[in-house]
Amino acid sequence: MNKIPVGVLGATGMVGQNYIALLNDHPWFEVRFVAASPRSAGKKYKEAVDGRWQLARAYTPSVGELVVADANDVSQARAAAKAGSCAFVFSALEMGKDEIRALEDSYAAAGIPVISNASAHRWTDDVPVLISEVNPHHADIIPAQRKKRGWDKGFIAVKPNCSIQSYTTPVYALIRAGYEIKRLIVTTMQAVSGAGYPGPASIDMIDNVVPYIGGEEEKSEQEPLKILGAIEGGAFVNAAFPKISAHCNRVPVIDGHTACVSLEFGDRKPSIEEVKRIWADFKSLPQELNLPMAPKQPIIIREENNRPQPRKDRDADKAMAVSVGRIRPCNIFDLRFVGLSHNTVRGAAGGGILNAELLKSKGYIS
Template identity: 60%
Template sequence: LIILICFSAINMPKKEQIRELEYEYAKNGIPVISNNSAHRWTPDVPMIIGEINSEHANVIPIQQKNNGFTRGFIVVKPNCSLQSYLTPIYALEKAGYKVDKLIITTLQAVSGAGYPGVPSLDIVDNIVPYISGEEKKTEEEPLKILGKIGESGIENDNSIQISATCTRVPVSYGHTASVNVKIKGEIKFQKRVDKVLQEKDRYQSYKLAEQKTLPPEVRQKLEKINLLHEKAVKEEKLGQYPRVLGRYEFLLELYKSIPKEIMNFTKEIYETENKIESIREKI
């Protein structure tokens, strides 16, 4: 059996057992993508939200050097409710507003408790006002995600104060967060809101092309990808399927032409191939 990659969502009695298991996979040359919290505070393990800190993947060589890994490594995702509100917080900072303090209240669905979930007598017609360990994660994980890469790993952004209250609510799926944001300095509202709205599309529109570290020809291809995708979406809504098919076929060629060591578009290639088949059925 050849294992190319390990997705870890295992439940074990102790976090240390999960840490050791994930470490062994990485030690044996297998990349580990973990849903667990066991390695979230290991300094050289990146905790990534793609729209915010994809560049933290650059800490992986440090991790491999520190642990003697060859091909293997460990990457983790953050706590389940963070993605909903941390992305606009990041956008505010990118727009020029330095966040001073966050007061966060989460209303988290029962699905987040995992199997077998919350006892029915606790959750039916009720709100559970405390989730063990959840407030600590909510207050501390953003500091790592918004941090920067140092010599030995990720250095937290400790300039932000976070106070959190985390509750469990009688909803099957979907977390909600109420976030109060205190900004340092004066706010020129409309000008900055426009910048925030532009920033929210950073990941989807491949503004990574603006990074000077990428070769010029790759930046040009990424700009073409963005333009082609926008046109294909508009034309598909108008039912212009032959033209849409050509767009996606060209997109597929562009994705495949970019070396994986620069940017890995495996997911996009798979999705585009499926899209091409779907469009062909409509013609």
């Protein structure tokens, strides 16, 4: 089978490198186009990342030979699309929000679907923020989006912030099972890779934690409401619940965001056993479609009292599963648990690839 040729925008950055590495040997997609800042443009990819490659996993030799395009120059992608080497792009752009938004629009307008990791378009009312297991039906706003904007083949779909991935899927699983969730207080302990490279200085992360990440609490509180929301008249309407209060911390961990959650149900309250059963049994569309990047079990329950832990659990099921543990009653609300997910895979490039697989399955990319 011929693989679909894909491009990566911001291919030399931290998330871009993760896309490149995760797409090694992907059964459906093949990286044939890479774009980055003007500084890297014109170099071979292997030259552009020389001394800056952050991952244990390497890129393939053929990607190393690709000449880096200038991400600001959409014409290069358009030419690649015409030449059959770029059917859609993953956007891992790192620049100002307004610039990213404009640039992603340009790619879509040029007929190139954009599956983005950036936050720029998360609050655009016709752009879906997808967690493939939670709101795959949100992808179906794409025809309305295309129509409204006069785009033919292009569209924009994004993924949410990495900080919310450790609890949004478990929360959704409970809601889908019929249990309303009213309120949720969450404290995150987030890995340094979430800040890109170089990210936090080592002098701030040795023998220390930093109880603040700019913008992260707002995203953690608001993005789940869009994801859990509805489509009305070609635009998203936020869910009213759960109300979320977030405390976001940076801790000296390479990969893996951990979340300590206390939540309050509505009138119907499941038992702890029922919660575990719901999570253990949870499957969604990516599992039904058997998508290549989909974890077999989106939520893995750890019964040991000291798990999940980032170093031991982040890589579960291709680093795409959310691990939960310490499932117990809350003294104040109803339920407490600890959730953990891999922020640069599940929470970034891996989640983006899964979204692409979903969008292909639904026929939006080809």
